[in-house]
Amino acid sequence: MQTLYDKLWQSHVVHEESDKSDGMALLYIDRHLVHEVTSPQAFEGLRLAGRKPWRLDSILAVADHNVPTTERSHGISDPISRLQVETLDQNCADLGITEFKMNDLRQGIVHVIGPEQGATLPGMTVVCGDSHTSTHGAFACLAFGIGTSEVEHALATQCLLLKKAKAMQVLVEGQLGYGVTAKDIALAVIGKIGTAGGTGYAIEFAGSAVRALSMEARMTLCNMAIEAGARAGMIAVDDITIDYIKGRPFAPKGELWEKAVAYWRTLKSDEGVTFEQVIRLDATQIKPQITWGTSPEMVTTVDGRVPDPAQIADAVKRHDMERALKYMGLAPNTPISEIRLDKIFIGSCTNSRIEDLRAAAEVVKGRHIAANIKLAMVVPGSGLVKHQAEQEGLDRIFRDAGFEWREPGCSMCLAMNDDRLAPGERCASTSNRNFEGRQGPGGRTHLVSPVMAAAAAVAGHFVDVREIY
Amino acid sequence: MEKFHSCKGLVAPLDRANIDTDAIIPKQFLKSIKRSGFGQNLFDEWRYLDHGEPGMDVTQRRLNPDFILNQPRYRGAQILLARANFGCGSSREHAPWALQDYGFRAIIAPSFADIFFSNCFKIGLLPIVLDTNIVDRIFHEVNSTEGYCLTVNLEKQTVTTPSGEICTFDVDPFRKHCLLNGLDEIGLTLQYADKIKAFEEKRRTEQPWLFA
Numbered sequence: 001m002q003t004l005y006d007k008l009w010q011s012h013v014v015h016e017e018s019d020k021s022d023g024m025a026l027l028y029i030d031r032h033l034v035h036e037v038t039s040p041q042a043f044e045g046l047r048l049a050g051r052k053p054w055r056l057d058s059i060l061a062v063a064d065h066n067v068p069t070t071e072r073s074h075g076i077s078d079p080i081s082r083l084q085v086e087t088l089d090q091n092c093a094d095l096g097i098t099e100f101k102m103n104d105l106r107q108g109i110v111h112v113i114g115p116e117q118g119a120t121l122p123g124m125t126v127v128c129g130d131s132h133t134s135t136h137g138a139f140a141c142l143a144f145g146i147g148t149s150e151v152e153h154a155l156a157t158q159c160l161l162l163k164k165a166k167a168m169q170v171l172v173e174g175q176l177g178y179g180v181t182a183k184d185i186a187l188a189v190i191g192k193i194g195t196a197g198g199t200g201y202a203i204e205f206a207g208s209a210v211r212a213l214s215m216e217a218r219m220t221l222c223n224m225a226i227e228a229g230a231r232a233g234m235i236a237v238d239d240i241t242i243d244y245i246k247g248r249p250f251a252p253k254g255e256l257w258e259k260a261v262a263y264w265r266t267l268k269s270d271e272g273v274t275f276e277q278v279i280r281l282d283a284t285q286i287k288p289q290i291t292w293g294t295s296p297e298m299v300t301t302v303d304g305r306v307p308d309p310a311q312i313a314d315a316v317k318r319h320d321m322e323r324a325l326k327y328m329g330l331a332p333n334t335p336i337s338e339i340r341l342d343k344i345f346i347g348s349c350t351n352s353r354i355e356d357l358r359a360a361a362e363v364v365k366g367r368h369i370a371a372n373i374k375l376a377m378v379v380p381g382s383g384l385v386k387h388q389a390e391q392e393g394l395d396r397i398f399r400d401a402g403f404e405w406r407e408p409g410c411s412m413c414l415a416m417n418d419d420r421l422a423p424g425e426r427c428a429s430t431s432n433r434n435f436e437g438r439q440g441p442g443g444r445t446h447l448v449s450p451v452m453a454a455a456a457a458v459a460g461h462f463v464d465v466r467e468i469y
Numbered sequence: 470m471e472k473f474h475s476c477k478g479l480v481a482p483l484d485r486a487n488i489d490t491d492a493i494i495p496k497q498f499l500k501s502i503k504r505s506g507f508g509q510n511l512f513d514e515w516r517y518l519d520h521g522e523p524g525m526d527v528t529q530r531r532l533n534p535d536f537i538l539n540q541p542r543y544r545g546a547q548i549l550l551a552r553a554n555f556g557c558g559s560s561r562e563h564a565p566w567a568l569q570d571y572g573f574r575a576i577i578a579p580s581f582a583d584i585f586f587s588n589c590f591k592i593g594l595l596p597i598v599l600d601t602n603i604v605d606r607i608f609h610e611v612n613s614t615e616g617y618c619l620t621v622n623l624e625k626q627t628v629t630t631p632s633g634e635i636c637t638f639d640v641d642p643f644r645k646h647c648l649l650n651g652l653d654e655i656g657l658t659l660q661y662a663d664k665i666k667a668f669e670e671k672r673r674t675e676q677p678w679l680f681a
């Protein structure tokens with residue numbers, strides 16, 4: 001009997017030393033996604049060694065981290081960012097790699113466009129020089145982030161040398177409550193097992209609550225597997241998976257489609273197989289989650305309070321908590337609902353897909369952002385998401401409510417472009433990391449779901465979205 | 470890749486869990502298209518009092534005297550001592566590049582994040598996992614002893630303290646072999662080029678939709 005992870009692993013092993021003591025194997029890579037930040041040194045390495053990419057049609061490139069989210073007709077103003085994007089353009093042009101350029105309608109965050117294009121398909125190994133590659137695991141892929149040396153290795157050999165991880169199952173049973181989303185499941189899991197809880201594991205999300213999720217919500221969940229320490233997250237194939245893929249540009253058609261679907265249906269863990277670890281969550285008990293600190297595991301529920309370090313026995317933990325509260329400018333025991341906000345960011349590879357935008361729009365419709373909110377912005381995950389949202393009139397709803405409606409990219413998820421928090425500013429963000437300085441030096445990030453961010457925008461402070469829906 | 474055999478070096482203690490790659494090298498420095506020069510911005514937001522941007526002359530910047538690496542007694546440290554889950558967060562290899570460029574050759578912690586851990590091996594920086602109790606004790610010894618050095622021997626997989634205590638650590642045989650010899654992994658993999666081609670052909674026949 002095999003887990004989904006075992007199946008994905010085994011079907012890609014090209015070579016294994018006969019002495020398998022260290023569990024290392026050479027794995028074949030089906031899809032390699034490339035962005036501007038982690039690739040230049042890899043392309044340079046290839047060039048210096050006189051090597052070429054092994055298989056061009058496996059590679060899809062896009063610039064997302066550095067691109068401006070405002071008017072793009074004048075290009076990128078920061079010369080260093082511009083050079084990085086131009087370097088990607090040049091490398092792709094020189095080598096013949098397919099790239100969606102900045103002004104292409106298909107441009108967007110790499111983890112949004114892969115699935116959107118059907119470039120992410122079940123049963124694939126998908127890699128990218130980016131830790132949130134775990135997102136693609138929602139399609140029953142073995143998808144994981146790699147460093148630049150590995151980007152070069154994958155380009156040159158179509159393979160990576162990897163050590164097999166252990167398999168963890170996160171079982172979420174029951175029906176999620178109204179206003180509770182995949183983001184809340186992800187944060188609840190991280191709150192439970194910690195940011196290192198999944199280290200050394202590949203996580204498979206399963207259970208009735210997971211099966212009930214849309215593909216977009218499944219991507220949100222797998223996206224944050226890395227925040228739980230797991231390099232890969234994944235979900236078995238079902239009808240929802242197959243329906244989502246059908247008709248996408250890179251997806252198989254006609255006879256091939258039938259053949260592919262037949263294979264994809266086998267991509268699930270065998271009944272009764274054992275996992276090295278199983279984590280159980282009751283979906284009916286999950287409430288909207290909000291992080292209060294500087295690590296995604298520093299999380300509580302909307303009706304909770306900022307914790308008190310004085311209650312923590314472990315010295316290292318207490319120290320970390322004190323430091324986090326100091327950085328966040330929060331007093332112990334403050335009710336979460338009393339935390340006032342300066343900025344709202346709806347976007348990132350976690351929550352910038354059409355459903356996320358629809359859900360947030362539903363909350364702000366006919367309302368306006370509170371007076372204390374200096375900036376509320378919506379950054380769609382791709383040009384196509386943006387276009388779709390505009391077709392549905394979501395842009396109008398957001399604009400009428402006082403939000404800015406931007407061009408697609410990573411934006412204030414990591415603030416490599418001009419979108420960032422000023423020191424001390426507090427933001428409700430739908431992204432995935434609340435690390436110190438992540439959204440700008442001195443900036444304070446609270447991770448929430450899109451509906452919770454929208455509700456906070458309207459109220460000016462955190463509020464239980466279930467009360468205002 | 471740089472070879473790693475053994476190293477006797479000064480130890481700098483960074484007493485904090487979950488140190489993420491954004492802290493190790495903040496994103497504004499990721500805009501560089503080079504592989505070197507990141508050391509001066511290692512832990513930039515903790516190390517300097519002003520905000521750093523690429524291209525700034527660091528000699529003109531204000532150092533944060535409270536940050537551990539700025540204390541004179543840790544100048545020239547080659548071994549970084551850290552807490553659990555070191556290197557969590559993004560996959561940026563700029564983090565190990567910055568640590569190495571700064572002068573670190575090995576990092577000791579009770580645990581590391583997976584991607585960071587494997588990135589280190591690719592560049593010849595040695596991440597060493599030691600038991601939490603041992604790390605605790607070393608933290609204690611470093612704090613109380615100026616000039617505290619450890620000797621790391623990869624061949625023997627040992628860390629030796631000044632008092633002669635020997636702690637052993639695990640390392641995958643393949644990774645060890647590559648590190649000891651400074652091997653080019655791509656070159657090694659390409660020795661299997663025929664096997665890769667054969668695998669690819671089989672895949673092309675069985676799952677042609679992957680090769681559109």
Ligand code: SF4
Binds near residue numbers: 064414
């Ligand atoms: S949106 Fe944020 S987390 Fe996602 S790829 Fe971009 S920078 Fe990384």
